[in-house]
Amino acid sequence: WDEPIIFELSKKGERGVLVPKAEEEITAVVGDGVSKIPQHMRRKKAANLPEISQPRVLRHYMRLSQETLGADVNIEIGQGTCTVKYSPKVNELLARLPQITEVHPLQDESTVQGILEIMYKTDLYMREISGMDRFTFQPSGGSQGILTIASVVRAYFEERGEADKRDEIITTIYSHPSDAAAPAVKGYKIIYIHPDENGHPDFEAFKTVVSERTAAFIVANPEDTGVYNPRIKEFTNLVHEFGGLCGYDQANANGLLGVTRAKEAGFDMCFFNLHKTFSTPHGCGGPATGATGVTKELEKYLPAPLIDYDGSKYFLNYEITNNPYSIGKVRLFNGVAPVVLKAYAWIMSLGSEGLYEVAKVAVLNNNYLFKKLMEIDCVDAPYIKGKQRVEQVRYTIKKLTNDTGITTGDIQRRMMDFGMHYWTSHHPYYVPEPITLEPTETPSKEDLDEYIETLKHVFNEAYENPEIIKTAPHRSVCHKIDESSLDNPDEWAITWRSYLKKSKA
Amino acid sequence: WDEPIIFELSKKGERGVLVPKAEEEITAVVGDGVSKIPQHMRRKKAANLPEISQPRVLRHYMRLSQETLGADVNIEIGQGTCTVKYSPKVNELLARLPQITEVHPLQDESTVQGILEIMYKTDLYMREISGMDRFTFQPSGGSQGILTIASVVRAYFEERGEADKRDEIITTIYSHPSDAAAPAVKGYKIIYIHPDENGHPDFEAFKTVVSERTAAFIVANPEDTGVYNPRIKEFTNLVHEFGGLCGYDQANANGLLGVTRAKEAGFDMCFFNLHKTFSTPHGCGGPATGATGVTKELEKYLPAPLIDYDGSKYFLNYEITNNPYSIGKVRLFNGVAPVVLKAYAWIMSLGSEGLYEVAKVAVLNNNYLFKKLMEIDCVDAPYIKGKQRVEQVRYTIKKLTNDTGITTGDIQRRMMDFGMHYWTSHHPYYVPEPITLEPTETPSKEDLDEYIETLKHVFNEAYENPEIIKTAPHRSVCHKIDESSLDNPDEWAITWRSYLKKSKA
Amino acid sequence: MAINGFKNHPYIPNSVPEVQEEMLRELGLNSLEELHEEIPDELKLKENMNLPKAFKSEYELRRHVEELLSRNKTCKENLNFLGAGCWQHYVPAICDEINSRGEFLTAYGGEPYNDHGRFQALFEYQSLVAELVDMDIVNVPTMDWPQAAATSVRMASRITGRKEILVPRAMDREKFLIMKNYCGPDLILIEVDYDKETGQLDLVDLKNKISNKTAAVYFENPSFLGFIEENGQKISYIAHEMGAISVVGVDPSSLGVLAPPSEYGADIICGDLQPLGMHMNYGGGQSGFIATRDEEKYVMEFPSRLFGIAPTCVDGEYGFGDVAYDRTSFGHHREHGKEYVGTQSALWGITAGVYLATMGPKGMEELGQTIMQKSQYAIKRLSEIKGIKGSLFNSISFKEFVVDFNETGKTVKEINRLLMEKGIFGGKDLSKDFPEFGQSALYCVTEIHTKTDIDKLVTAVEQVINM
């Protein structure tokens, strides 16, 4: 498809859908309704929205959807750290029932017992999976989960009168950028721990920074490298010795389900991205849920309400958090209920044995991929040589770049020609010319092999026909983009109206 | 995508979905259930179905769907006679409600009042649209509608004791092939009327064949050429004079809604394809409905039951057809209810003014396209030069073939490279090198212009770069097919197992 | 009086008056009324048709239809035991996902290039059903099972040049009527009696009625009354002895556990795909299939489209196309082709393919076993009720069975009315079609019924017969 921008489809007079009008009897009673708007508050010129018939709007978005490489159509391996797995269709059907879509969040509790039970039970399951004592589903993304954790940290120390003193949060460079950025919003100074030669957070360096100023240690484990820090308990113990709290970034806990838990590793808090580990679809980037769990001691700081059961009915509990130190609220109402519903259905379709199988197969798939890729001459992966990774690996193709000048970004574009995702890394690139791959439990061995063969083919091209890579993509939806305008205020165009102004100028 | 055949995806042990098992208590009572099957009636070897995980099955069919050019993604002009128009999404949502999908056809009438009312009302509307007196929705396709008409014809003459004598049915060469083929199944001899120089069925020829042997005249008007026969009343009158019946093929009535009706033209019966004129989606070729209407006199011959209303409730009426001459039944239960529901919703979204607008715009679009294409040197359309067509036109590009050797079949393949449908004609090709185009009311002027420009471009290629057309398609899902095996019993392969056998041999 | 149109309608881009004027100008016309000039005035309507006013918004339309549909009671809110040609099975979510994809939903008659996916999906459906029935040829689906059966026996008639068709007396009356209408006037259906004890086809009567005029013997497995027809091999043998063709109708949901008819001599197999992933849809989910061996004499008698796989000019690439297109009425021969072809139920074919690919061999086997266990359990429990025979016949049932209420002194009609008040849809009343059974009903139990559901039925039946 060579689909225009939607404004280019506009034809004066066309309608996409008709809107109900007030009945004549109503008009007879109240008039046209809009004359009562104070003149200066009335819209003078209709919004410059396009005018398009319904079949054309549909065709436009159908085509755009076909130009989007969702997990439903694609072998998802190339989105390391994102845990893009199969989102079962039955869960979608359930989440589209009017008993969830047509429910208002402020309805009386007696009219929402179904969804409250689902949220309550999911809380119980999350507790078992993590060892924490209470979850909130308000945070509607992983980063908001981290913000919630950072907010709880602050509340905890406010109650203790230590909020001003405890102004540091420690994380690692291979944890997610939001583990630093979200606490920074809450006013924390961020201290990074770099890896030691094995890729583990450097414990010696850690010891030098943990202090009475440490509010919390927030970390992923395994980190983006797929390396698990086996000494994690020593880290959390040390923080606790100094009176700090420990928050576990389990956005991606896919390799650990039923194998190990936040509690045993000494964490006071953790969060799970239901849209990663628990299979709810990513929706191009949300809506989502960063289910956040805490120990009993920290429960009172959570945003209200929590969901509870009194033996006969489920209810919104405002009591537990009814104290001046509760963080109040992080998102309207009680989060994204359909996402919780889908995660509930997923758990119920797997049980503890299935979750364990998920973790084992995710790790099996990853180590299989790891082994096969390491057999390729130009691929390497820093740290713990010869040992296992958990659910993902950050590779480097520095050798290929040195040999050919082709960068990981070039390879990325070329992979699109084969309909494959391929992700490099968060910035900055601590690992040079990185690739981050995470197969999850969804691909079959054949899928893994196909992905490996494609990578090999492209690496080979880099040596034998580098031009085809430099000018890639050739068979994707569009060709190589000139990104120069995107950082130039005089040229960037974030909306069509802005594009028209600037391209005319 | 380069998607394998589904059997190639099989991996022993994989499951796509789990099936409920009998509870242990049941097994305790009845055992394994299958041991009771007489040994020789028990399946010995599991069916050789593929074993595939759910995500892979989904990915497979998602990809195949993307390789299918439905009306939702495509400008539908090139499927003349098929009336491929917009199928509103709201109607789909309605038809997916459990109040229709989860209803059994043998439920007590009191539990299906909703769908009965919809079917009854749709019958009333069809009566108004056609002038007939009663419709049945049992026929589940246009051809089954014709079969129903032919069956009614036979029943009518059986009651009159004339069944043996009345053994001829007259149709025209530009009516749908089923207008001949379905009556032939009912034992009728088919007599064709050819067009006169204007493309109208030749009245002089007609007069010579109508006789006491004429059971019925079954015809489309306009025919595939888009030419309307203005003397139609003379034709039907003549048949009536000889005691025959007249059946109107209104599968495609899109250009006539609210403009003219079967009744006024003297027909005793007609049928509408709800999946054409009334917008229900074609579903790759059904399920569908060929709503068949008859005059009061013929009502008693219809298949049972009819749907009626007694003033307080809707019910299945078996009385009217409770006579030895009723044709009994043509399809299980009462046809394809969701299709009737969608047609009902479509009518209710348009009303009489909307249906009239549909017809007028369909004819406007067609005549606009007609005029623009006739301006192209190599395009012609036989018959009534300079006059209007109704909803479609059968063109010829004989000149182009003479000039370049490129046939309409070649052009068809090349059009696929531009993501466009293009249909030639039913067989045999009475019009040489035919193209049959029907824009309906759905395309905008821009869509029509785009289609015209694409045709022009390809015609131009035929003169300037014929090779690219002969070897087309180049950018479609697959390349030019070697069709030679398809008519060879030693090579054709209608199933994968058969393909494996023959390709090994 | 003038006729009005509906301007600026969302479904009709060119209902915008300014655009219409522009296009009319291009045609040299002044108004829409000047279109249709070929239609004589006396045939033209002079005013708008008398139809209800259109809803002026999608919202109002939807609310209206939803309100109407809310008057239907579903088999989800109620407990349903109706079968008899339309069966309540579980439809995996993936089936609905695929058949509601706009591309499949709105495709029609494209060519093997732009509709490659449609061709492949239907070719795969053919291939999957072929494995289930163990035959090499399967057609693009017909309307329903009766249509498939009617065409099957017409095929047999053309192959043998004979005109008589033997069918079981114990078959669905609706199906019989459809076949009768479709086969008439030239083919004659002759009914073969059943054994009163077992319900099985009466082989003596069969032998009496078969002759060298017999084109085909048609029978079903499981039978309409639900039991396994055990004499398939014998029936086929009798047919073949007389030069007739053995046509077997089959419920595909049984084929995970029952032998495919090809193992007991069937030459043509037909049946309904509805159990394979189609909702009941008030009868809108039916879809018939026909299967034969890969022999030219059979293949050339199919009226249906048959999609075949074929090479393309690129090595190793698959293409698809119509096999022996000219057999069909779409070919050059029109009414001299085989019967006729047209829009039938392709989307259900694709869906059945998705279903079979998802279920796999193991799923179909388990399905069959579950159904047999649950229906046997229901028969057993119902039989425990005084006055009720859980199964009228002593043959083994698959998923349906005839419950004999004669000794309760109540009619099935009464019983069903009382059950309905308890939220249960009882089995199909057989008293009209099979008066010889007295008050009996055809019950259907599938994998969707839990033990609790069956127990609920049993309790309710016990209550209502004692009311």
Place this chain on the structure above:
Amino acid sequence: MAINGFKNHPYIPNSVPEVQEEMLRELGLNSLEELHEEIPDELKLKENMNLPKAFKSEYELRRHVEELLSRNKTCKENLNFLGAGCWQHYVPAICDEINSRGEFLTAYGGEPYNDHGRFQALFEYQSLVAELVDMDIVNVPTMDWPQAAATSVRMASRITGRKEILVPRAMDREKFLIMKNYCGPDLILIEVDYDKETGQLDLVDLKNKISNKTAAVYFENPSFLGFIEENGQKISYIAHEMGAISVVGVDPSSLGVLAPPSEYGADIICGDLQPLGMHMNYGGGQSGFIATRDEEKYVMEFPSRLFGIAPTCVDGEYGFGDVAYDRTSFGHHREHGKEYVGTQSALWGITAGVYLATMGPKGMEELGQTIMQKSQYAIKRLSEIKGIKGSLFNSISFKEFVVDFNETGKTVKEINRLLMEKGIFGGKDLSKDFPEFGQSALYCVTEIHTKTDIDKLVTAVEQVINM
């Protein structure tokens, strides 16, 4: 004790034991237990987690969840007048069609090449909302309106270098708490009182509280209590005079008839997309947007992703990409970027785009008008009931309004309970958050309410207050 896995699970292709063995062999391992060797034994679980048994079939799972959900009562079966941040509007079918397309539903972080469609759809959403609010910059959506408002005032704080934010006292308490948590500890929210008669922001109080420490004045239109804030221009003027930024929160469903805040001085506009095509989803349909002028100082303060259009190496082809990526926490600066970015609610952004493209200018205008007429009608009819004031304030309402029940002698809680028995969900009880109103409730009337619905409410209210 060993931990068991779930073999041959449909969601996990490689749960097939034979495949696992093959892959383990490749790794030189003997069993799955040998994976996770990097995790110390003392951290490992020794037995299966204590969770309910998995459902052994999709059917049982579905039946279970449907049974649970059936305990919810919907706003379709009942008549709903709750709004207060989540509103019941009509969702055109096309919105659901597009956002349930598997490709959009399951896409995530692809690049502008393979996810060209995602980028374009979100760029178009930005562009469409931009027209509605008449601004040049709109972001990829945030979680909800409060998040958008919180980020807007943080942007204002960074731009001005100031720390105080003025907000209306008459705002949603939930929103206030979210903003407070997000802005703390460094930003302070200061509440500005409202006029007791009109509910409008008290300009005197505003002038008293504004100072050169004020980073932003935040207000809403329509206000949380539903009326049109008429002094937008004056408020912005007061803010600008003091060097503060004017931030306006807006309900986009009003913008077909109300002036966009950019016309009365707003520098940053924020709001919720939920009215534009999202179902209520028990609160799961929220999605926040932020809009500004195209000035570098604003653009560079967005934490969100901003998709821009860009040329490709093929002439005339559109490509897309991230504008000023390095501002975000995904860029090189991490916590020194602007706040943070992550998964928020992109699918609702795409949906809002579909909604606006479908509605068009005319649709949005009619929507606004219909809502105003219907809500005015409801106010008028309610006011006719003795003891009830249809609107506590004498300002003009858009779709919500405060109904004053004080003179009925009944609490809102009682009234709502009685209404619920009649199948009506009454408005949000304001007695806790706005004790000064006594027994008042916030009612919401939209285009989905027919005259009959409103009349039904009026009749029911009259009945219950006299019970």
